[in-house]
Amino acid sequence: KAGVTQTPRYLIKTRGQQVTLSCSPISGHRSVSWYQQTPGQGLQFLFEYFSETQRNKGNFPGRFSGRQFSNSRSEMNVSTLELGDSALYLCASSSDDRRTTDTQYFGPGTRLTVL
Amino acid sequence: AQSVSQHNHHVILSEAASLELGCNYSYGGTVNLFWYVQYPGQHLQLLLKYFSGDPLVKGIKGFEAEFIKSKFSFNLRIPSVQCSDTAEYFCAVNPPYGNNRLAFGKGNQVVVIP
Numbered sequence: 001k002a003g004v005t006q007t008p009r010y011l012i013k014t015r016g017q018q019v020t021l022s023c024s025p026i027s028g029h030r031s032v033s034w035y036q037q038t039p040g041q042g043l044q045f046l047f048e049y050f051s052e053t054q055r056n057k058g059n060f061p062g063r064f065s066g067r068q069f070s071n072s073r074s075e076m077n078v079s080t081l082e083l084g085d086s087a088l089y090l091c092a093s094s095s096d097d098r099r100t101t102d103t104q105y106f107g108p109g110t111r112l113t114v115l
Numbered sequence: 116a117q118s119v120s121q122h123n124h125h126v127i128l129s130e131a132a133s134l135e136l137g138c139n140y141s142y143g144g145t146v147n148l149f150w151y152v153q154y155p156g157q158h159l160q161l162l163l164k165y166f167s168g169d170p171l172v173k174g175i176k177g178f179e180a181e182f183i184k185s186k187f188s189f190n191l192r193i194p195s196v197q198c199s200d201t202a203e204y205f206c207a208v209n210p211p212y213g214n215n216r217l218a219f220g221k222g223n224q225v226v227v228i229p
Contacts, residue, residue: 033215043205043219058215090159094215102216103149106159 002027004065004093004107013072018079021110025093032074033104034066036090049074057083078112086114103112116139119208121220129228131199136191136223140207148208149217150180154202162204165189173184176200196227 005024013019025032034046045058054067068077072093078085088111092104124213128134140146150162163172163180170182177194189206206220 007206024213031215035217035219042221043217045216045218048215058216092215097227102215103161103164104217105161106151108158112229 004089004091004105005109006089006110008106008110010113012115014079014115015081015083017081018077019081020075020077021089021091021094021112021113023074023076023091023107025074025082025085025091026090026105027096029093029095030072031102031104032068032072033073033094034076035092036060037090037109038086043090046076054110068112081114083114085112087112117218119218119220121204121206121223122223123202123223125131125224125226127226128178128196132227134193134196134225136206136211136225137202138189139219140187140206140208140218142208142210142212142218146211148180148182149159149207149209150191151205151207152202153222156176159167159205161215163191164217189191196225196228198227201225 007022031050033048035043037043045065046060048056052068063079068074088109091107091108094102094104116148118141122137148165148218151159152162153159161193163174165172165182182189206225209217
């Protein structure tokens with residue numbers, strides 16, 4: 001099976017702009033989670049989607065949002081970008097269909113740089 | 116605040132040495148535990164996981180991790196490191212909320228020299 005794919009791999013934006021990142025999960029996986037990785041804060045959970053519904057949300061401002069489509073592909077959006085949003089954004093998928101824990105498999109990430 | 120702790124964030128050691136990376140968490144109840152590895156230039160990959168059963172989980176190349184419930188720990192052991200084990204190692208905990216919300220430790224940057 002193909003792994004989790006994320007596009008684009010690299011992005012450069014300026015403050016105030018918005019950005020949309022895309023994630024395609026492993027075939028058959030219905031849960032998609034997003035994480036932010038920075039040198040200072042490490043890996044932090046953003047949100048999780050299952051069956052097109054946000055099931056869980058981390059402690060990030062409302063500028064960070066996401067959605068999931070019927071084919072389980074997911075997008076996350078960051079509006080009004082700030083310098084501190086520069087990070088590696090990771091997507092992970094799992095087959096979880098019973099609201100129980102499962103193993104998450106990560107994509108390569110999207111490196112976002114905000115100037 | 117509930118958290119996952121990893122110490123000795125930067126480790127440098129010689130090939131063939133043994134290595135133990137500590138992971139402690141502060142969540143109560145039933146948790147699921149993971150070690151992920153991020154090799155240079157590569158994405159985060161699952162190394163080991165514990166859901167239930169035998170608290171000693173074993174992986175490839177002799178990697179193993181032991182869950183000690185009383186100590187809230189899930190330490191990773193590598194019996195004989197190789198240069199190819201140079202990577203960042205992350206401990207992660209899925210808290211007892213029944214969802215896919217991983218809490219990660221800060222990671223251990225391990226460098227193995229010949």
